[in-house]
Amino acid sequence: MELKIINYQDTRSGFGAGLLEAGKRNDKVVALCADLVGSLKMDAFVKEFPERFFQMGISEAQMIGMAAGLTIGGYIPFTGTFANFSTGRVYDQIRQSVAYSGKNVKICASHAGLTLGEDGATHQMLEDVGMMKMLPGMTVIVPCDYNQTKAATLAVAEHQGLVYLRFGRPKVPNFTPEDHPFIIGKADVLIEGTDISIFANGHMVWKAYEAVLRLREEGVGAELVNVHTVKPLDEEAILRSARKTACVLTAEEHQMNGGLGESIASLLAQKQPLPMEFVAVKDLFGQSGTPDELLDAYGLGVDDIVKAAKRALKRKA
Amino acid sequence: MTDIIHLEAVAMQVRRDIIRMVHACQSGHPGGSLGCTDFLVALYFDQMQLDPARFTMDGIGEDIFFLSNGHLSPLFYSVLARRGYFPVSELSTFRRLHSRLQGHPATMEGLPGIRIASGSLGQGLSVATGAAWAKKLNGDQHLVFVLMGDGEQQEGQIWEAALHAGSRKLDNLIAVVDYNGKQIDGPVDQVMPLGDLRAKYEAFGWMVTDFDGNDMEQTVRTLQQARQLAFKGTPQLLLMKTEMGQGVDFMMGTHKWHGVAPNDEQKERALAQLSETLGDY
Known part of the structure; x- marks a missing residue:
C-alpha cells in the first residue's frame, strides 16, 4: 500500500473549493471573512454568491457574534480568518454565542501551525485545537491535504452543529484520492x-x-x-x-x-x-x-x- | 389602541415577580431588572409582533428580541412567562439546580423565548446584526431588537458591531441602551465615562432617540415611532433613561442593588410598594 502524490497544493485552496461547492449545493450556506479573502481562498465564493458573503473588516468578535445570529433564521455561516484570530482572539464569543448557545457555525481557520512560516509566532497558532476541543459540543477537524480539506468542508456544511475546521498555508503533497469519502469522526x-x-x-x-x-x-x-x-x-x-x-x-x-x-x-x-x-x-x-x-x-x-x-x-x- | 393602564399593571406584577424570584434564591440582579421593566413589558405586550404559543428558534415571520445584558434574567423570564411562553409557576425555579431558568439566559435547556445565551457582556449587538441579516436574506419584513446596558458600552465588541450596522445600513435593527448611569463599581461616569453616547452612535451612522424608559406612555410612543423609522436606511439606537431599582424606593438612586438579593424584611418592604395585579406565581 503506497500513497501517491497527485500534485502539490495548499489545504486552504481545498477549503476555498469546498466552500464554493457547498454554496452551490445549499443556498443557506453563507460566508463571513475578516479582511483575508485572498488568504482564505474565498474569492470564488465571493464572486459566485456576493449576496451571501459578508466582508467583516478586521473585527473578528463581531464576525463570530454575527455568525451566531445568522443561524437564527436558518443560515449556515462559515467564518474565515487565520487560526489565531479564529480562536484565541474570540474564545469567549465562541464559547457563549456559539458553543453554549448550540449554534450551527463553522469556524474555518487557515495559516495554522508553524508552517505559516516567516510571519512568526504571533501568527503561528499552536494552541487552537486544545482550546476548541475543550468546548462542549465542538467538532474539531484537521484535514491533511487539498482533496481532504475540500471533502471535509463539504461534510462540515452538511453536518448539523458547530465545527472548527483547521488548515494551512503552504503547498504540500495532495495525495487523498478525489473520490475518497470524508466521514467526520472516522479515522x-x-x-x-x-x-x-x-x-x-x-x-x-x-x-x-x-x-x-x-x-x-x-x-x-x-x-x-x-x-x-x-x-x-x-x-x-x-x-x-x-x-x-x-x-x-x-x-x-x-x-x-x-x-x-x-x-x-x-x-x-x-x-x-x-x-x-x-x-x-x-x-x-x-x-x-x-x-x-x-x-x-x-x-x-x-x-x-x-x-x-x-x-x-x-x-x- | 394601546392600553397604558394595562401595561402598567403588567409591569407592576413583573416587578413583584423580580423581587420574589431574586429573594427566593438569594441571588440575581434586581436593580437593572426593575429599571428596564416598563420597556420590556411595552415591547412584549404591545409592540413586538410575535406568537408565544408557536415559538421557533428561527423566529421567521415575527419580531425578535435579544437580551445582551443577560443579568437582567429575572425580568426577561417574568415577561416571557407572563406573555405565555412558559408557565408562570416555573418562575419559582429561577437559579435552581436543573431549572430551565438559568442564572443568565441560556438556550441549552430549551426555554421558549430564548434564542441566545448571554451573560458575558458585549455580544448581543453582534448576534442581533446576524439575525437582522438573516431577516433581510429571508425577505422577512420584521424587526430585531436588542437591549444592552450602559456599562456594557465599555466592551470593545459593541463598537465593532456598531461600526458594522452603521456602515452596512442595517435598518431593521433597533438597539436599546439602558442608560441608568450605574454599574457594579459605581457611577458609570466614574468607573469609565461614556462621554456623549448619542454623538458616538451618530458618528457610527445610527439614528439616535432619547426617551424616559420609566414612563410607559413615552416608552410605547418611542417604540411606535422607531417602528415607523425602520427600513429607512439606518439602524436605530434608543437611549433609554431609566432608574436602577425603579418601583422600590430603597433600591433607587444607588448602584448597590445591581446584584444583591433582598432579605426577608427588605422583600416585604419592596412588595408593600408593588401591588399584586395579575396574581403571584
Whole structure:
C-alpha cells in the first residue's frame, strides 16, 4: 500500500473549493471573512454568491457574534480568518454565542501551525485545537491535504452543529484520492503495519508517511492512521490499531498540551495503557523561518518522527 | 389602541415577580431588572409582533428580541412567562439546580423565548446584526431588537458591531441602551465615562432617540415611532433613561442593588410598594 502524490497544493485552496461547492449545493450556506479573502481562498465564493458573503473588516468578535445570529433564521455561516484570530482572539464569543448557545457555525481557520512560516509566532497558532476541543459540543477537524480539506468542508456544511475546521498555508503533497469519502469522526488507516501505530493529522500525515518509508527500510512495519477528526475521536479505530501494534506515536503541528496526542493519551490511559511518544511542539512559541526549517527546528521533521518511533519501539516490552 | 393602564399593571406584577424570584434564591440582579421593566413589558405586550404559543428558534415571520445584558434574567423570564411562553409557576425555579431558568439566559435547556445565551457582556449587538441579516436574506419584513446596558458600552465588541450596522445600513435593527448611569463599581461616569453616547452612535451612522424608559406612555410612543423609522436606511439606537431599582424606593438612586438579593424584611418592604395585579406565581 503506497500513497501517491497527485500534485502539490495548499489545504486552504481545498477549503476555498469546498466552500464554493457547498454554496452551490445549499443556498443557506453563507460566508463571513475578516479582511483575508485572498488568504482564505474565498474569492470564488465571493464572486459566485456576493449576496451571501459578508466582508467583516478586521473585527473578528463581531464576525463570530454575527455568525451566531445568522443561524437564527436558518443560515449556515462559515467564518474565515487565520487560526489565531479564529480562536484565541474570540474564545469567549465562541464559547457563549456559539458553543453554549448550540449554534450551527463553522469556524474555518487557515495559516495554522508553524508552517505559516516567516510571519512568526504571533501568527503561528499552536494552541487552537486544545482550546476548541475543550468546548462542549465542538467538532474539531484537521484535514491533511487539498482533496481532504475540500471533502471535509463539504461534510462540515452538511453536518448539523458547530465545527472548527483547521488548515494551512503552504503547498504540500495532495495525495487523498478525489473520490475518497470524508466521514467526520472516522479515522483513515493509510498504511497497515504491526510494529507501531502512528496517529497523525494535518500536514504531519505526509511527513509521517515519509517516516514510515524510512522505518520500512530498517525493517519496521509502521501503521499510519490519519486522525483528521480530533473530536469526536475515533476511539474504536485508534484502540484497534494500538492493540495490534502495542506501541504508539502521535504527530501533529500543535502544542503537545491540548493536541491530538493528548486526546489519544487520555484514551489509552483509560482503555489500554501503552508506550507512547509525541511529535508536537513542546511548550514553545514559534519563530520566523521557512515551513520546513521550522518543522525541523521544533522537532517535527521526518527525522524526528523516525527517532520518536524508535524510542517508542524501545519501550515496547 | 394601546392600553397604558394595562401595561402598567403588567409591569407592576413583573416587578413583584423580580423581587420574589431574586429573594427566593438569594441571588440575581434586581436593580437593572426593575429599571428596564416598563420597556420590556411595552415591547412584549404591545409592540413586538410575535406568537408565544408557536415559538421557533428561527423566529421567521415575527419580531425578535435579544437580551445582551443577560443579568437582567429575572425580568426577561417574568415577561416571557407572563406573555405565555412558559408557565408562570416555573418562575419559582429561577437559579435552581436543573431549572430551565438559568442564572443568565441560556438556550441549552430549551426555554421558549430564548434564542441566545448571554451573560458575558458585549455580544448581543453582534448576534442581533446576524439575525437582522438573516431577516433581510429571508425577505422577512420584521424587526430585531436588542437591549444592552450602559456599562456594557465599555466592551470593545459593541463598537465593532456598531461600526458594522452603521456602515452596512442595517435598518431593521433597533438597539436599546439602558442608560441608568450605574454599574457594579459605581457611577458609570466614574468607573469609565461614556462621554456623549448619542454623538458616538451618530458618528457610527445610527439614528439616535432619547426617551424616559420609566414612563410607559413615552416608552410605547418611542417604540411606535422607531417602528415607523425602520427600513429607512439606518439602524436605530434608543437611549433609554431609566432608574436602577425603579418601583422600590430603597433600591433607587444607588448602584448597590445591581446584584444583591433582598432579605426577608427588605422583600416585604419592596412588595408593600408593588401591588399584586395579575396574581403571584
